[in-house]
Amino acid sequence: MSTSAERTREQLMTSALEVVRTKGLAAASARAIGAHAGVNQALIFYHFGTVTELIEAASDEAVGRAVDGYRDRFDRVTSLSELFAVGMQVHEQERRIGNVAVMAQLMAGAQHDPVLARASSRAIGLWTEQIRRVLDRVLAGTAAETLLDSADLAHALSAGFIGTELYHGVDPTGANRAFATMERLESLIATINDLSPVAQRAVRAAGRRLGERAEKRLGEVDARE
């Protein structure tokens, strides 16, 4: 049984994201969100304190629900190619309903706002962790396991999706070309997984050296920050 206050809170949260989605973060003022929710803007401050805290709460709720909703689908994935296919489908769906656009707006705002930074960190963390979990499983025992690191790759995919979203608003064809490259690279990995044992050993050996180099570099960069 939802009280009137709970309904108001929910309306404000969905309206907040809806305004960010359609008009961008810069236009997501208390007045705009209140008007969209059909309630007075003062209620935002009563229920959430500030506008950005409302957006934070809305993001937490929406991302948690979205990621949960895809969990079963990801759990049924059994190969890297399948993960890639499902990942692209999920991304396309999330993109169509505007959730990726919202995330991109929040991350841009997060660069200079600690509240949005917290929200973005949690949001991107949930998605990345979901991908990493499946990657860990489907990479196990394959040649690609030597070439890639599931955590690294999960972060790269998340960053790629956000970057491509911004790219899409500026140059749609260019964004599709970026996606085509991701597809090519995935196919390449799949191809290597199916190579002859001899060729695979050569690639693995080279890959091992390269992986070590990458990890070494990563440690150095992190130490600097």
Added chain:
Amino acid sequence: MSTSAERTREQLMTSALEVVRTKGLAAASARAIGAHAGVNQALIFYHFGTVTELIEAASDEAVGRAVDGYRDRFDRVTSLSELFAVGMQVHEQERRIGNVAVMAQLMAGAQHDPVLARASSRAIGLWTEQIRRVLDRVLAGTAAETLLDSADLAHALSAGFIGTELYHGVDPTGANRAFATMERLESLIATINDLSPVAQRAVRAAGRRLGERAEKRLGEVDARE
């Protein structure tokens, strides 16, 4: 010989980018930019019309100059690995001075502002074209030529750099992991270029089929938009 008006225009342009760099697009108001430039905010409207048009002019000027400045360095590149190394160095430098952060802010704003969209389109276009030109040259005659498309890859790299920049502000370690993946993939391509002829033929053949599939898909997506 620079007139007083020219100096004022230049100060406003550099100040505009400096404010975006340090405080974000949302804080780049006429007052903030004017104060930073040490001139009255009214001059922004006199010289540029609106604040976003000032930012547009500043971006055009700065990006053109930056890309030109790296041209020679890119022209001396002779292999994919070398391009990757130089690209990472250039990106790291541009990131350190904040130019990547500016671009990310502009692209986020561009999603809902036609003036910023124009500016972002030109800016990202210059960088992408620079990368594509070199890719075209260094890929020629290699095994990777069959696996990749220089225009597609150039767009993917640009999108990746922007996405990673936003990611960096939210999760620095995660961003470095994303970079590590780019490095691994580049190494993989380099490895394939050095494989035995037999293995390479297998990879090439698989790559050709995959490349055709990617291009087909790309055509379909573009037709929908």
Added chain:
DNA sequence: GTCTATATTTGGATAGAC
């Protein structure tokens, strides 16, 4: 070409009635 002053709008936030 630059500044001061100001009109106008918009936004965050709070007080107080209901």
Added chain:
DNA sequence: GTCTATCCAAATATAGAC
């Protein structure tokens, strides 16, 4: 818990003096 009314700060933009 919600609304009205309002304060205050900040923003874009313009008019007019210098």
